Amino acid sequence: MTDILFHGAAREVTGSCHILHVNGRTILLDCGLFQGHRADVPKKNHTLPAAIPGIDAIVLSHAHMDHAGRLPFLVHEGYSKQIFATTATLDLCEPMLADSAHIQEQDAEFLSRHHKEHADPLYAARDAVRTMELMHGVTYDQPFDVVPGVKATFVDAGHILGSASVILDCISGGTTKRLVFSGDIGRKGLPIIRDPVPPSGANLVIMESTYGNRDHASVAGAKEELGRVVRETAARGGRIMIPAFAVGRTQEIVLALHELAEAGSIPHLPIYIDSPLATKVTAVFNEHPELFDDSEAFIHAHMHGSEAPFSFPMVQYTQSVEESKAINQKHGPMVIIAASGMAESGRILHHLLNGAADPRNTILVVGFMAEGTLGRKIVEKQPMIRVYGEDVPLRANVEIINGYSAHADRTELRWWVDEVRAQSPLLTDVWLVHGEPDAQDACAATLNANGYRAHCPTAGTTTIL
């Protein structure tokens, strides 16, 4: 018998973790961090998805922290078996998990030094290093054994570099059933990576539903918007502060600014990638040109040309804390891209502390901001935001560009699941994860009206494959 227990990203967008039981073995699909300011987040992060000795293997869909960020905690608690991921996901996890450990230690230390309430770090740098030793890189479209009786295959999810949907063929009682876990589904036409590939032959689908209730603006339109925001803010003498995930979004924005600069659509101004992590991640991108979408004209030209896609004269990748602080002493228009993507931690906080009160500046939101995060408060244009325990009036201009999402929107999710169904005669049930309730309910209603049986499981819900 095979069953699935939903643990994380159930009626929410963080903490991705689904537990597969096959013939007495237990496999985790993802083990991500719960994020946000809700009171229950530290407790959820400190709660193991299953007893460590009972976990036989982990399969990781991609390197985002809400999917991979709790792996070192499991290792800290004694997990010592294999973790399977695509090769690019493995390469990305090395700097990202190390950074996650570092930020947790640093934030706890900062808050305790300032006598503020804080949660203990989940894990230390050595746990991240040990996690990497357990990770096993696999190429796309190559079936591999997860545990006896379960074969998995990664196919491109088109979401970030290395991202995968996971096909799991589970043999139980002499029959094979196929579970398809979407991971996070990307979009067709993203400028760097290839388009998503919907798997076939599914008996049951676990699908993300982050944007199950809305459509995005176009990717091409996003670049034009970015150009407008840069021009207008530069004309006021302000700085553009962009909280961005170090992986994916930062490279997309850099690529778009490169294109805009080459076309003469933005003025010459310094662009600071103020993130050692983004710098390392960009190096990983440069190591995996085989995963780039060669059909995108700009990427194609710069893969084979003299100027690399993510390096051009206006861009500076900063490393040290001194270099980062020096940015705050500079005057005049500039672009600052810094992690974290939801403005929960990292160097973006120092820039917001320094620049959020200045009406000449722009805070440019280019990614999804979960409920309870500082990023969401900025999107809501709350008059006062709290940064490092200090109240800062939010007087900077806030601009939101939705076209940069790396997540499929309502129409693209529907395309993906319809493609899966067209190639899966036995598919009936679709279990929606990784979405807030409004998005999930809308998505489920549409699917149910179109012949699917859609479910929105809460944490602790079980179903049989």
Ligand SMILES: [Zn+2]
């Ligand atoms: Zn993701």
